[in-house]
Amino acid sequence: MSTRLEEALKTATDTRECVIGDGVLTETPRVFAEQFPGKKNAFIVADPRTWAAAGEKTAALLEEAGVSVGKYILEPGGKTFHADYHYVEEVRSVLQNADAASGDPVPVAVGSGVVNDLTKLASGDLGVPYLVCATAASVDGYSSFGASIRSPEGAKKTYACPAPRAIIADLDVMRTAPKWMAASGFADLLAKVPAGADWILAYELGATPWHERAWNTVQGGLPEALCNPEGVAAMETEPLRKFVEGLMLGGFAMQDMQSSRPASGAEHMFSHILEMRDHTYKGDIVPHGIQVGVYTHFMAKFFEQILAFDYTKLDVDACVAKWPEWPEEEAIARKLFEGTPFPDVGVTTTKAKYLDKDGLRAQLMIAKTRWPEIKARLEKQLLPAKEVERRLRVVGAPAEPEEIGVTRQVSFENVNVAAHMRDRYNSLDFTYRTGQMNEFARKAFGLE
Numbered sequence: 339m340s341t342r343l344e345e346a347l348k349t350a351t352d353t354r355e356c357v358i359g360d361g362v363l364t365e366t367p368r369v370f371a372e373q374f375p376g377k378k379n380a381f382i383v384a385d386p387r388t389w390a391a392a393g394e395k396t397a398a399l400l401e402e403a404g405v406s407v408g409k410y411i412l413e414p415g416g417k418t419f420h421a422d423y424h425y426v427e428e429v430r431s432v433l434q435n436a437d438a439a440s441g442d443p444v445p446v447a448v449g450s451g452v453v454n455d456l457t458k459l460a461s462g463d464l465g466v467p468y469l470v471c472a473t474a475a476s477v478d479g480y481s482s483f484g485a486s487i488r489s490p491e492g493a494k495k496t497y498a499c500p501a502p503r504a505i506i507a508d509l510d511v512m513r514t515a516p517k518w519m520a521a522s523g524f525a526d527l528l529a530k531v532p533a534g535a536d537w538i539l540a541y542e543l544g545a546t547p548w549h550e551r552a553w554n555t556v557q558g559g560l561p562e563a564l565c566n567p568e569g570v571a572a573m574e575t576e577p578l579r580k581f582v583e584g585l586m587l588g589g590f591a592m593q594d595m596q597s598s599r600p601a602s603g604a605e606h607m608f609s610h611i612l613e614m615r616d617h618t619y620k621g622d623i624v625p626h627g628i629q630v631g632v633y634t635h636f637m638a639k640f641f642e643q644i645l646a647f648d649y650t651k652l653d654v655d656a657c658v659a660k661w662p663e664w665p666e667e668e669a670i671a672r673k674l675f676e677g678t679p680f681p682d683v684g685v686t687t688t689k690a691k692y693l694d695k696d697g698l699r700a701q702l703m704i705a706k707t708r709w710p711e712i713k714a715r716l717e718k719q720l721l722p723a724k725e726v727e728r729r730l731r732v733v734g735a736p737a738e739p740e741e742i743g744v745t746r747q748v749s750f751e752n753v754n755v756a757a758h759m760r761d762r763y764n765s766l767d768f769t770y771r772t773g774q775m776n777e778f779a780r781k782a783f784g785l786e
Contacts, residue, residue: 408436483589512578531720542715564584604766
Protein backbone atom coordinates (compact mmCIF):
# COMPACT_ATOMS: atom_id res chain seq x y z
CA MET A 339 0.00 0.00 0.00
CA SER A 340 1.35 3.43 -0.93
CA THR A 341 1.92 6.12 1.68
CA ARG A 342 -0.77 8.33 0.14
CA LEU A 343 -3.35 5.56 0.29
CA GLU A 344 -2.35 4.67 3.84
CA GLU A 345 -2.71 8.31 4.97
CA ALA A 346 -6.05 8.68 3.19
CA LEU A 347 -7.45 5.62 4.94
CA LYS A 348 -6.60 7.15 8.32
CA THR A 349 -8.98 10.02 7.68
CA ALA A 350 -11.65 8.12 5.74
CA THR A 351 -14.90 8.02 7.66
CA ASP A 352 -16.11 4.62 6.45
CA THR A 353 -13.47 2.65 4.53
CA ARG A 354 -10.92 0.70 6.54
CA GLU A 355 -9.08 -1.21 3.84
CA CYS A 356 -8.35 -0.77 0.13
CA VAL A 357 -6.38 -3.41 -1.74
CA ILE A 358 -5.13 -2.61 -5.24
CA GLY A 359 -2.97 -4.86 -7.40
CA ASP A 360 -2.68 -7.79 -9.77
CA GLY A 361 -4.58 -10.88 -8.63
CA VAL A 362 -5.82 -9.37 -5.35
CA LEU A 363 -9.31 -10.81 -5.74
CA THR A 364 -7.90 -13.85 -3.91
CA GLU A 365 -7.59 -11.66 -0.82
CA THR A 366 -11.37 -11.34 -0.57
CA PRO A 367 -11.80 -14.03 2.14
CA ARG A 368 -9.10 -12.41 4.32
CA VAL A 369 -10.54 -8.93 3.90
CA PHE A 370 -14.04 -10.24 4.58
CA ALA A 371 -12.96 -12.01 7.77
CA GLU A 372 -10.97 -9.03 9.07
CA GLN A 373 -13.41 -6.27 8.21
CA PHE A 374 -16.62 -8.16 9.02
CA PRO A 375 -15.57 -10.27 12.02
CA GLY A 376 -17.98 -13.01 12.96
CA LYS A 377 -19.98 -12.77 9.74
CA LYS A 378 -20.60 -16.02 7.88
CA ASN A 379 -23.06 -14.88 5.23
CA ALA A 380 -22.45 -12.74 2.15
CA PHE A 381 -24.79 -11.55 -0.58
CA ILE A 382 -23.32 -10.59 -3.94
CA VAL A 383 -24.95 -7.93 -6.12
CA ALA A 384 -23.73 -7.92 -9.74
CA ASP A 385 -24.87 -7.69 -13.34
CA PRO A 386 -24.37 -10.45 -15.93
CA ARG A 387 -21.00 -9.14 -17.14
CA THR A 388 -19.54 -8.44 -13.71
CA TRP A 389 -20.77 -11.78 -12.40
CA ALA A 390 -18.82 -13.47 -15.19
CA ALA A 391 -15.78 -11.21 -14.71
CA ALA A 392 -15.41 -11.60 -10.95
CA GLY A 393 -18.66 -12.50 -9.21
CA GLU A 394 -18.51 -16.24 -9.68
CA LYS A 395 -14.89 -16.38 -8.53
CA THR A 396 -15.63 -14.14 -5.55
CA ALA A 397 -18.46 -16.45 -4.52
CA ALA A 398 -16.24 -19.52 -4.85
CA LEU A 399 -13.43 -17.92 -2.80
CA LEU A 400 -15.81 -16.97 0.01
CA GLU A 401 -17.51 -20.38 0.01
CA GLU A 402 -14.12 -22.10 0.24
CA ALA A 403 -13.49 -19.98 3.34
CA GLY A 404 -16.72 -21.17 4.95
CA VAL A 405 -18.93 -18.21 4.05
CA SER A 406 -22.46 -18.84 2.81
CA VAL A 407 -23.07 -16.82 -0.38
CA GLY A 408 -26.27 -15.59 -2.00
CA LYS A 409 -26.50 -13.53 -5.16
CA TYR A 410 -28.69 -11.16 -7.12
CA ILE A 411 -28.08 -10.34 -10.77
CA LEU A 412 -29.38 -6.97 -11.95
CA GLU A 413 -30.97 -6.98 -15.43
CA PRO A 414 -30.12 -10.66 -16.04
CA GLY A 415 -30.97 -10.28 -19.71
CA GLY A 416 -27.98 -7.98 -20.16
CA LYS A 417 -29.91 -4.73 -20.62
CA THR A 418 -27.79 -1.58 -20.17
CA PHE A 419 -29.09 0.38 -17.21
CA HIS A 420 -28.57 3.63 -15.30
CA ALA A 421 -28.22 4.08 -11.56
CA ASP A 422 -31.95 4.84 -11.21
CA TYR A 423 -33.66 4.94 -7.85
CA HIS A 424 -36.03 2.06 -8.64
CA TYR A 425 -32.99 -0.24 -8.83
CA VAL A 426 -32.01 0.91 -5.33
CA GLU A 427 -35.46 -0.16 -4.13
CA GLU A 428 -34.99 -3.47 -5.94
CA VAL A 429 -31.59 -4.17 -4.32
CA ARG A 430 -32.78 -3.02 -0.91
CA SER A 431 -35.77 -5.38 -1.08
CA VAL A 432 -33.55 -8.29 -2.11
CA LEU A 433 -31.13 -7.59 0.76
CA GLN A 434 -34.00 -7.39 3.23
CA ASN A 435 -35.35 -10.74 2.06
CA ALA A 436 -31.86 -12.24 2.21
CA ASP A 437 -31.53 -10.94 5.76
CA ALA A 438 -34.72 -12.70 6.77
CA ALA A 439 -33.66 -15.92 5.04
CA SER A 440 -29.99 -16.26 5.96
CA GLY A 441 -29.37 -13.96 8.89
CA ASP A 442 -27.69 -10.61 8.37
CA PRO A 443 -25.55 -11.16 5.24
CA VAL A 444 -22.81 -8.72 4.26
CA PRO A 445 -23.65 -7.06 0.91
CA VAL A 446 -20.84 -7.51 -1.63
CA ALA A 447 -21.01 -5.31 -4.72
CA VAL A 448 -19.17 -6.88 -7.64
CA GLY A 449 -19.14 -4.35 -10.42
CA SER A 450 -18.27 -0.78 -11.31
CA GLY A 451 -20.05 2.55 -10.87
CA VAL A 452 -23.71 1.62 -11.23
CA VAL A 453 -23.61 -1.66 -9.28
CA ASN A 454 -21.53 -0.04 -6.55
CA ASP A 455 -23.78 3.01 -6.17
CA LEU A 456 -26.96 0.94 -6.08
CA THR A 457 -25.52 -1.39 -3.46
CA LYS A 458 -24.04 1.51 -1.52
CA LEU A 459 -27.33 3.34 -1.14
CA ALA A 460 -29.36 0.19 -0.49
CA SER A 461 -26.86 -0.88 2.20
CA GLY A 462 -26.85 2.61 3.65
CA ASP A 463 -30.64 2.64 3.84
CA LEU A 464 -30.47 -0.65 5.76
CA GLY A 465 -27.67 0.57 8.01
CA VAL A 466 -25.25 -2.22 7.11
CA PRO A 467 -21.63 -1.90 5.89
CA TYR A 468 -20.67 -3.51 2.62
CA LEU A 469 -17.69 -4.68 0.55
CA VAL A 470 -17.01 -3.80 -3.08
CA CYS A 471 -14.96 -5.78 -5.57
CA ALA A 472 -14.25 -3.25 -8.32
CA THR A 473 -14.36 -4.69 -11.82
CA ALA A 474 -13.32 -1.67 -13.93
CA ALA A 475 -11.15 1.43 -13.61
CA SER A 476 -14.11 3.55 -14.62
CA VAL A 477 -15.11 5.78 -11.66
CA ASP A 478 -13.94 7.44 -8.46
CA GLY A 479 -17.23 6.56 -6.79
CA TYR A 480 -16.03 3.26 -5.37
CA SER A 481 -14.53 5.01 -2.37
CA SER A 482 -16.74 8.09 -2.14
CA PHE A 483 -19.33 8.91 0.44
CA GLY A 484 -22.78 9.13 -1.10
CA ALA A 485 -24.26 7.53 -4.20
CA SER A 486 -24.96 9.34 -7.46
CA ILE A 487 -28.47 8.20 -8.34
CA ARG A 488 -31.18 9.49 -10.65
CA SER A 489 -34.11 10.36 -8.41
CA PRO A 490 -37.71 9.27 -9.10
CA GLU A 491 -38.27 12.80 -10.48
CA GLY A 492 -35.46 12.33 -13.00
CA ALA A 493 -32.78 14.54 -11.43
CA LYS A 494 -29.27 13.21 -10.88
CA LYS A 495 -28.42 13.75 -7.22
CA THR A 496 -26.03 12.52 -4.58
CA TYR A 497 -27.79 10.61 -1.83
CA ALA A 498 -25.98 10.60 1.50
CA CYS A 499 -24.83 7.11 2.50
CA PRO A 500 -21.61 5.54 3.81
CA ALA A 501 -18.76 4.45 1.58
CA PRO A 502 -17.81 0.74 1.56
CA ARG A 503 -16.10 -0.79 4.58
CA ALA A 504 -13.52 -2.35 2.25
CA ILE A 505 -12.51 -2.18 -1.40
CA ILE A 506 -10.75 -4.80 -3.51
CA ALA A 507 -9.49 -3.58 -6.89
CA ASP A 508 -7.95 -6.43 -8.87
CA LEU A 509 -6.08 -5.02 -11.86
CA ASP A 510 -6.30 -8.37 -13.67
CA VAL A 511 -10.09 -8.19 -13.46
CA MET A 512 -10.05 -4.57 -14.61
CA ARG A 513 -8.03 -5.58 -17.68
CA THR A 514 -10.95 -7.73 -18.81
CA ALA A 515 -13.36 -4.78 -18.82
CA PRO A 516 -14.21 -3.04 -22.10
CA LYS A 517 -11.54 -0.49 -23.05
CA TRP A 518 -13.98 2.42 -22.87
CA MET A 519 -14.35 1.90 -19.12
CA ALA A 520 -10.73 2.78 -18.33
CA ALA A 521 -11.02 5.67 -20.78
CA SER A 522 -14.07 6.85 -18.86
CA GLY A 523 -12.28 6.58 -15.54
CA PHE A 524 -9.22 8.39 -16.84
CA ALA A 525 -11.42 11.22 -18.14
CA ASP A 526 -13.17 11.44 -14.77
CA LEU A 527 -9.80 11.63 -13.01
CA LEU A 528 -8.52 14.23 -15.47
CA ALA A 529 -11.57 16.34 -14.57
CA LYS A 530 -10.05 16.92 -11.15
CA VAL A 531 -7.60 19.33 -12.78
CA PRO A 532 -10.17 22.00 -13.77
CA ALA A 533 -12.32 21.02 -10.78
CA GLY A 534 -9.36 21.93 -8.58
CA ALA A 535 -9.10 25.28 -10.39
CA ASP A 536 -12.80 25.87 -9.71
CA TRP A 537 -12.18 25.23 -6.01
CA ILE A 538 -9.17 27.56 -5.94
CA LEU A 539 -11.15 30.34 -7.58
CA ALA A 540 -14.14 29.88 -5.28
CA TYR A 541 -11.94 29.90 -2.18
CA GLU A 542 -9.86 32.89 -3.23
CA LEU A 543 -13.04 34.90 -3.82
CA GLY A 544 -14.49 33.95 -0.45
CA ALA A 545 -17.26 31.77 -1.90
CA THR A 546 -16.31 28.45 -0.28
CA PRO A 547 -14.19 27.08 2.59
CA TRP A 548 -10.88 25.30 2.12
CA HIS A 549 -9.97 21.79 3.32
CA GLU A 550 -6.22 21.33 3.05
CA ARG A 551 -6.18 17.63 3.83
CA ALA A 552 -8.89 16.78 1.27
CA TRP A 553 -7.12 18.94 -1.29
CA ASN A 554 -3.83 17.12 -0.75
CA THR A 555 -5.52 13.72 -0.84
CA VAL A 556 -6.90 14.40 -4.33
CA GLN A 557 -4.34 16.71 -5.85
CA GLY A 558 -1.11 15.51 -4.21
CA GLY A 559 -0.76 12.40 -6.35
CA LEU A 560 -2.84 13.57 -9.32
CA PRO A 561 0.05 14.55 -11.64
CA GLU A 562 1.63 11.13 -11.17
CA ALA A 563 -1.69 9.31 -11.66
CA LEU A 564 -2.35 11.15 -14.92
CA CYS A 565 1.15 11.45 -16.37
CA ASN A 566 1.23 8.17 -18.32
CA PRO A 567 -1.93 7.80 -20.38
CA GLU A 568 -0.01 5.54 -22.78
CA GLY A 569 0.72 3.12 -19.93
CA VAL A 570 -2.91 3.24 -18.79
CA ALA A 571 -4.12 2.55 -22.33
CA ALA A 572 -1.78 -0.46 -22.50
CA MET A 573 -2.97 -1.58 -19.04
CA GLU A 574 0.62 -1.76 -17.75
CA THR A 575 0.69 -2.61 -14.06
CA GLU A 576 2.40 0.41 -12.52
CA PRO A 577 0.64 3.15 -14.54
CA LEU A 578 -2.67 1.33 -14.04
CA ARG A 579 -2.09 0.96 -10.29
CA LYS A 580 -1.26 4.66 -9.88
CA PHE A 581 -4.29 5.62 -11.96
CA VAL A 582 -6.66 3.39 -9.96
CA GLU A 583 -5.16 4.69 -6.73
CA GLY A 584 -5.86 8.22 -7.99
CA LEU A 585 -9.51 7.30 -8.47
CA MET A 586 -9.72 5.86 -4.97
CA LEU A 587 -8.03 8.91 -3.42
CA GLY A 588 -10.68 11.16 -4.93
CA GLY A 589 -13.35 9.17 -3.13
CA PHE A 590 -11.44 9.20 0.15
CA ALA A 591 -11.20 13.00 -0.03
CA MET A 592 -14.97 13.13 -0.44
CA GLN A 593 -15.34 10.88 2.59
CA ASP A 594 -13.07 13.14 4.61
CA MET A 595 -14.85 16.36 3.60
CA GLN A 596 -18.34 14.82 3.29
CA SER A 597 -18.66 16.69 0.02
CA SER A 598 -17.92 16.11 -3.66
CA ARG A 599 -16.19 19.51 -3.86
CA PRO A 600 -12.67 17.94 -3.95
CA ALA A 601 -13.50 15.78 -6.95
CA SER A 602 -15.84 17.63 -9.31
CA GLY A 603 -16.45 21.07 -10.74
CA ALA A 604 -18.33 22.77 -13.54
CA GLU A 605 -17.43 20.04 -16.05
CA HIS A 606 -19.65 17.59 -14.16
CA MET A 607 -22.70 19.83 -14.53
CA PHE A 608 -22.78 19.23 -18.27
CA SER A 609 -22.84 15.49 -17.70
CA HIS A 610 -25.69 15.84 -15.21
CA ILE A 611 -27.67 17.86 -17.77
CA LEU A 612 -27.25 15.14 -20.39
CA GLU A 613 -28.17 12.42 -17.93
CA MET A 614 -31.33 14.16 -16.79
CA ARG A 615 -32.35 14.41 -20.47
CA ASP A 616 -31.73 10.68 -21.02
CA HIS A 617 -29.13 11.50 -23.65
CA THR A 618 -28.03 8.63 -25.88
CA TYR A 619 -25.76 8.43 -28.90
CA LYS A 620 -26.19 5.84 -31.63
CA GLY A 621 -28.73 4.14 -29.40
CA ASP A 622 -26.44 3.76 -26.39
CA ILE A 623 -26.12 5.54 -23.07
CA VAL A 624 -22.98 7.69 -23.03
CA PRO A 625 -20.96 6.80 -19.90
CA HIS A 626 -20.64 9.50 -17.25
CA GLY A 627 -16.85 9.72 -17.41
CA ILE A 628 -16.88 9.98 -21.21
CA GLN A 629 -19.29 12.92 -20.96
CA VAL A 630 -17.17 14.50 -18.24
CA GLY A 631 -14.02 14.17 -20.36
CA VAL A 632 -15.56 16.13 -23.24
CA TYR A 633 -16.49 18.99 -20.93
CA THR A 634 -13.17 18.80 -19.09
CA HIS A 635 -11.64 19.71 -22.44
CA PHE A 636 -14.16 22.54 -22.75
CA MET A 637 -13.38 23.82 -19.25
CA ALA A 638 -9.65 23.77 -20.03
CA LYS A 639 -10.36 26.06 -22.99
CA PHE A 640 -12.74 28.14 -20.88
CA PHE A 641 -10.07 28.70 -18.23
CA GLU A 642 -7.66 29.77 -20.95
CA GLN A 643 -10.12 32.56 -21.74
CA ILE A 644 -10.18 33.55 -18.08
CA LEU A 645 -6.40 33.56 -17.79
CA ALA A 646 -6.06 35.67 -20.92
CA PHE A 647 -8.09 38.49 -19.37
CA ASP A 648 -6.48 41.03 -17.01
CA TYR A 649 -8.91 41.27 -14.10
CA THR A 650 -6.90 44.07 -12.52
CA LYS A 651 -8.62 46.17 -15.20
CA LEU A 652 -12.12 44.78 -14.57
CA ASP A 653 -14.81 47.49 -14.61
CA VAL A 654 -16.51 46.51 -11.37
CA ASP A 655 -19.00 49.38 -11.52
CA ALA A 656 -20.21 48.21 -14.93
CA CYS A 657 -20.57 44.61 -13.72
CA VAL A 658 -22.58 45.71 -10.68
CA ALA A 659 -24.80 47.98 -12.77
CA LYS A 660 -25.73 45.08 -15.08
CA TRP A 661 -26.24 42.58 -12.25
CA PRO A 662 -29.91 41.56 -11.91
CA GLU A 663 -31.86 42.07 -8.70
CA TRP A 664 -33.14 38.82 -7.20
CA PRO A 665 -36.64 38.84 -8.78
CA GLU A 666 -35.10 39.07 -12.25
CA GLU A 667 -32.49 36.40 -11.49
CA GLU A 668 -35.18 34.16 -10.00
CA ALA A 669 -37.20 34.44 -13.22
CA ILE A 670 -34.13 33.51 -15.27
CA ALA A 671 -33.45 30.45 -13.10
CA ARG A 672 -37.08 29.35 -13.20
CA LYS A 673 -37.26 29.69 -16.99
CA LEU A 674 -34.18 27.51 -17.48
CA PHE A 675 -35.82 24.53 -15.75
CA GLU A 676 -39.35 25.11 -16.97
CA GLY A 677 -40.97 21.92 -18.20
CA THR A 678 -38.52 19.62 -16.39
CA PRO A 679 -39.60 17.21 -13.62
CA PHE A 680 -37.81 19.51 -11.13
CA PRO A 681 -38.80 23.08 -12.06
CA ASP A 682 -37.68 24.61 -8.75
CA VAL A 683 -34.11 23.29 -8.73
CA GLY A 684 -32.67 26.30 -10.53
CA VAL A 685 -34.35 28.76 -8.17
CA THR A 686 -33.24 26.87 -5.06
CA THR A 687 -29.60 26.52 -6.09
CA THR A 688 -29.33 30.01 -7.53
CA LYS A 689 -30.83 31.58 -4.42
CA ALA A 690 -28.27 29.77 -2.25
CA LYS A 691 -25.35 31.43 -4.03
CA TYR A 692 -26.94 34.70 -5.11
CA LEU A 693 -25.24 37.95 -4.08
CA ASP A 694 -26.88 41.35 -3.98
CA LYS A 695 -25.13 44.24 -5.68
CA ASP A 696 -23.08 45.13 -2.60
CA GLY A 697 -21.98 41.52 -2.17
CA LEU A 698 -21.08 41.28 -5.85
CA ARG A 699 -19.04 44.46 -5.67
CA ALA A 700 -17.06 43.14 -2.70
CA GLN A 701 -16.39 39.81 -4.40
CA LEU A 702 -15.31 41.32 -7.71
CA MET A 703 -13.04 43.76 -5.92
CA ILE A 704 -11.20 40.77 -4.47
CA ALA A 705 -10.66 39.46 -8.00
CA LYS A 706 -9.54 42.89 -9.22
CA THR A 707 -7.06 43.59 -6.40
CA ARG A 708 -5.70 40.05 -5.97
CA TRP A 709 -5.76 38.81 -9.56
CA PRO A 710 -1.98 38.31 -9.96
CA GLU A 711 -1.87 35.90 -6.99
CA ILE A 712 -5.10 34.16 -7.99
CA LYS A 713 -3.93 33.80 -11.59
CA ALA A 714 -0.63 32.31 -10.45
CA ARG A 715 -2.46 29.62 -8.45
CA LEU A 716 -4.74 28.80 -11.37
CA GLU A 717 -1.86 28.58 -13.84
CA LYS A 718 -0.02 26.20 -11.53
CA GLN A 719 -3.10 23.97 -11.29
CA LEU A 720 -4.29 23.82 -14.88
CA LEU A 721 -3.14 21.88 -17.95
CA PRO A 722 -3.23 23.40 -21.45
CA ALA A 723 -6.37 22.45 -23.36
CA LYS A 724 -4.27 20.81 -26.08
CA GLU A 725 -2.62 18.56 -23.48
CA VAL A 726 -6.00 17.67 -22.00
CA GLU A 727 -7.18 16.66 -25.46
CA ARG A 728 -4.00 14.68 -26.14
CA ARG A 729 -4.35 12.62 -22.98
CA LEU A 730 -8.02 11.95 -23.63
CA ARG A 731 -7.21 10.75 -27.14
CA VAL A 732 -4.39 8.49 -25.95
CA VAL A 733 -6.70 6.54 -23.63
CA GLY A 734 -9.43 6.40 -26.26
CA ALA A 735 -11.78 9.03 -24.85
CA PRO A 736 -13.50 11.64 -27.04
CA ALA A 737 -12.77 15.33 -26.56
CA GLU A 738 -15.44 17.16 -28.55
CA PRO A 739 -19.24 17.32 -28.05
CA GLU A 740 -20.04 15.98 -31.54
CA GLU A 741 -18.25 12.75 -30.64
CA ILE A 742 -20.93 11.99 -28.05
CA GLY A 743 -23.83 13.24 -30.18
CA VAL A 744 -24.17 16.79 -28.82
CA THR A 745 -23.82 19.83 -31.06
CA ARG A 746 -21.66 22.75 -30.01
CA GLN A 747 -24.71 25.01 -30.11
CA VAL A 748 -26.62 22.79 -27.68
CA SER A 749 -23.51 22.57 -25.50
CA PHE A 750 -23.31 26.36 -25.49
CA GLU A 751 -26.98 26.63 -24.52
CA ASN A 752 -26.30 24.21 -21.67
CA VAL A 753 -23.71 26.57 -20.18
CA ASN A 754 -26.39 28.80 -18.70
CA VAL A 755 -28.23 25.78 -17.31
CA ALA A 756 -25.00 24.48 -15.78
CA ALA A 757 -24.37 27.84 -14.12
CA HIS A 758 -27.76 27.64 -12.37
CA MET A 759 -27.79 23.92 -11.59
CA ARG A 760 -25.82 23.71 -8.34
CA ASP A 761 -25.27 26.02 -5.40
CA ARG A 762 -21.53 25.32 -5.49
CA TYR A 763 -19.60 28.32 -6.85
CA ASN A 764 -17.28 27.70 -9.82
CA SER A 765 -15.73 29.47 -12.79
CA LEU A 766 -19.06 29.66 -14.60
CA ASP A 767 -20.44 31.67 -11.70
CA PHE A 768 -17.42 33.96 -11.74
CA THR A 769 -17.76 34.80 -15.41
CA TYR A 770 -21.56 35.00 -15.16
CA ARG A 771 -21.05 37.74 -12.59
CA THR A 772 -18.45 39.57 -14.69
CA GLY A 773 -20.69 39.32 -17.76
CA GLN A 774 -18.15 37.21 -19.70
CA MET A 775 -19.60 33.69 -19.48
CA ASN A 776 -21.35 33.54 -22.85
CA GLU A 777 -18.47 35.20 -24.68
CA PHE A 778 -15.88 32.84 -23.21
CA ALA A 779 -18.09 29.79 -23.78
CA ARG A 780 -18.70 30.65 -27.43
CA LYS A 781 -14.96 30.98 -27.99
CA ALA A 782 -14.20 27.77 -26.11
CA PHE A 783 -16.71 25.88 -28.26
CA GLY A 784 -15.32 27.49 -31.41
CA LEU A 785 -18.59 29.25 -32.21
CA GLU A 786 -16.85 32.54 -33.00
